[in-house]
Amino acid sequence: xxxxELGQKITQALRxxxxxxxIDEKVLNEILTEIASALLGADVxxxxxxxxxxxxxxxxxxxxxxxxxxxxxxxxxxxxxxxxTNMLQSENKPYEFKKGKPNVVMFVGLQGSGKTTTCTKFxxxxxxxxWRVGLVCADTFRAGxxxxxxxxxxxxxxxxxxxxxxxxxxxxxxxxxxxxKEQKFEIIIVDTSGRHKQETALFEEMQQVQAAVNPDxxxxxMDSSIGQACYDQALAFNKAxxxxxxxxxxxxxxxxxxxxxxxxxxxxxxxxFIGTGEHFDDLESFNASSFxxxxxxxxxxxxxxxxxxxxxxxxxxxKMVENIQKGEFSLRDMRDQFSSVLxxxxxxxxxxxxxxxxxxxxxxxxxxxxxxxxKRFLCMMDSMTDEELDCTKPLVELRILRxxxxxGTRPEEVAFLLEEHKKxxxxxxxxxxxxxxxxxxxxxx
Ligand code: GDP
Numbered sequence: 302x303x304x305x306e307l308g309q310k311i312t313q314a315l316r317x318x319x320x321x322x323x324i325d326e327k328v329l330n331e332i333l334t335e336i337a338s339a340l341l342g343a344d345v346x347x348x349x350x351x352x353x354x355x356x357x358x359x360x361x362x363x364x365x366x367x368x369x370x371x372x373x374x375x376x377x378x379x380x381x382x383x384x385x386t387n388m389l390q391s392e393n394k395p396y397e398f399k400k401g402k403p404n405v406v407m408f409v410g411l412q413g414s415g416k417t418t419t420c421t422k423f424x425x426x427x428x429x430x431x432w433r434v435g436l437v438c439a440d441t442f443r444a445g446x447x448x449x450x451x452x453x454x455x456x457x458x459x460x461x462x463x464x465x466x467x468x469x470x471x472x473x474x475x476x477x478x479x480x481x482k483e484q485k486f487e488i489i490i491v492d493t494s495g496r497h498k499q500e501t502a503l504f505e506e507m508q509q510v511q512a513a514v515n516p517d518x519x520x521x522x523m524d525s526s527i528g529q530a531c532y533d534q535a536l537a538f539n540k541a542x543x544x545x546x547x548x549x550x551x552x553x554x555x556x557x558x559x560x561x562x563x564x565x566x567x568x569x570x571x572x573x574f575i576g577t578g579e580h581f582d583d584l585e586s587f588n589a590s591s592f593x594x595x596x597x598x599x600x601x602x603x604x605x606x607x608x609x610x611x612x613x614x615x616x617x618x619x620k621m622v623e624n625i626q627k628g629e630f631s632l633r634d635m636r637d638q639f640s641s642v643l644x645x646x647x648x649x650x651x652x653x654x655x656x657x658x659x660x661x662x663x664x665x666x667x668x669x670x671x672x673x674x675x676k677r678f679l680c681m682m683d684s685m686t687d688e689e690l691d692c693t694k695p696l697v698e699l700r701i702l703r704x705x706x707x708x709g710t711r712p713e714e715v716a717f718l719l720e721e722h723k724k725x726x727x728x729x730x731x732x733x734x735x736x737x738x739x740x741x742x743x744x745x746x
Contacts (some may be wrong), residue, residue, distance in 0.1 A: 303552045303577055303585075306557055308596035310339035315381065318374045329361060331638030336381065344528040345388075349567065353384045355484065366534060381563075382593055388563050392443045395571045396518035398432070403482045405489045405514055407474075409507050410442055410522035412495035415550035415576055420492045421453035421520045421586035422576065423548070426460060427488050435486040438463035440471040442494035450492055455464025457581055460486070461467065470494055470506060478514045488657060499534070502540035511542055518545030520573075520678035523565065525549045528557030532564035542718035550576030553583070564590035630729035635722050636682035639675050665681065678718050680708040 314335035321328050333354050340350045357380045364376055398404045406423075410416040417440065424434045436454045440446035447465050454461035462477035465684070474491050481489040493510050496503040511519065521544040523531055531549070538544050547565050552558045552575045565572055566589070577583045591604040624634055684707030687696040696704070696719060705712040 303575065304556075304596060305342060305629050306556070307343045307637055310342070311381070311385075312597050314339070315378055318377060319600035321374075322370070324365070324370055326362070326365070327432060329358065329365075329696075331575075332377070333357060342463045345563045346529050346532075346556035346560065346567075349388055349563050353388060356384050356387075360429065364468070364627055366705050379421055382597065382599075383635065385593045385596075386589045388687050389566045389572075389592060391566045391569045391571045393569050393571050394529070395497060395573045398427075398597045403478075403486060405478055405491065406513065407491045407493060407507075407516040407518040407519045408522060409493055409519055409542065410495055410543075411499070411503075411524070413523045414524040416440075416493065416522040417446060417453070418579065419548050419550055419576055419584070420490050421457060421459070421576075422581050423520075423574070424454070424459045424488070424490055426574075427456045427458065428585055431645060432488050433486045434488045434490065435460045435462065435484070437461075437474060437475035437478075437481070437489065438489045439477065440492050440494040441470045441473065442469050442496065443507075446492070451493065453581070459483075469620050471509050472511045475513045495735050497539050519543060520545060521547045521570070523547060523549055523561070524559045525552045525561035525575075526554075528560035529564040532562045532567060535568040535570055537565070539568065544570050546571045546573040548572070549575060549587075549743075550585075553577045570622065609688075625729055628730040628733045630681060630722075630726040631692040632685065632722055633692075635725060636690065639679055645692045648677050662682055677708075677710060677714065678721075681705070681710055681715050681718050684708040700742055727729060 317332055317335075318324065318328075337350045340353070341347065341610055355457070361373065361377050364373060364570060368376070384411050396404075403416060403688050408416050408420050408423075408472075420436060424436055428434050436450060436459050436630060438447050439448040440450070451461050451463060462480050464476075467473050470493065474493070478489050478491065491510065494503070494506060500651045507509055510734065519542055521535065521538050525531070526536070535547065536543070547570045549558075549561050549565060549572055552561070555561075562572065562575075572587045574583050575587050577585055588604065594604075618663050621634060623632060668721055681691065684704045685696075686694075687701065689704075690697055696715070701712050701719075703708075705715045707716075
């Protein structure tokens, strides 16, 4: 999880509430001081930290003398979660892609911010969801930009448009967009040039490309390592060209990430994704509430249900969501879910949405192994009968042997799959008992 250390520090501070028998102003101050110091450590601007502190104090002090300790504890926890969420939320809504028409997205940002890598990640994200995506290289400034995007596009099997020798970015952008529009592509991504620093030449070029291709939205890519300095950069880009939304990159490696996220949100530009690594699937959808819940290890049932909805074909969706909500989970559900998991996105992200499960369950760099295991599980489940999948007939030893033979696996592996299914079913049963509509469940803190 990005900013895991910050999450742990805030969680530790909130945990102290569970040990306190009396919660008075002194205890509240101590906890807020600890949270404030954790936020400042992550480079969050002191102004926003003070605002959060004051807001929590005002809300909680009003109730302090009238409510029972357990209720005060809950109130403090939920107010902190809410105020942290507010800190990362912006009022403006990002552009929503529409099916059945070309959606043109122009990527802008400084050189080295991760723009070209992010264009590819972005394309990959939507391709996995079934959109027809095309990539246009209009970066004529940086040597090697053409090759880099072309190679990236080939790796993710995305159609690419570019001219190695053409020096006019406006011409290429226009030709590329027209080409993909004629071919009825749905998402057309235009990668534009960056510069080492904000300068007039960069802004002028961005404006010319924008005027030529008339994008539906402009996406600003920013490197999180500059922390709260992101505020000024976001404002400057927004002034030069109307920025529709922002992607913050390199959040995997920077303790200053809290500063970057809160600073951008303060400009009211919505952050829609965060970059969390160099691989093409290291891109996470950003939603302030989900992010804070996952940061504090609270899980994100809303996000999980949404992800399941996006990844599972509509005819199977309703039943699966109903089953999860009822706390039921058959082997058939597991098979449908596992085959969808492969479309859902990085396993780490999916796992971190499940309350109580650590995102360390699938360590970074081991996603490939986990994906291979899921594929073997799917082979085994494909060798099961309907009764076995619906769990109406248990898998006894002879049946385990048959499934193993049928799927070309070993009986121990089938037994392992059944154990895993038991664990999942137990977890889903626990979900069923939770109030899925509640904003936060702090039992896990
Ligand atoms: P551009 O000049 O803005 O197009 O930047 P590039 O896309 O070439 O990226 C610059 C460097 O940042 C490359 O080495 C990328 O692999 C790296 N990079 C991009 N996004 C991320 C990210 O989210 N995390 C990490 N760790 N590296 C990233």
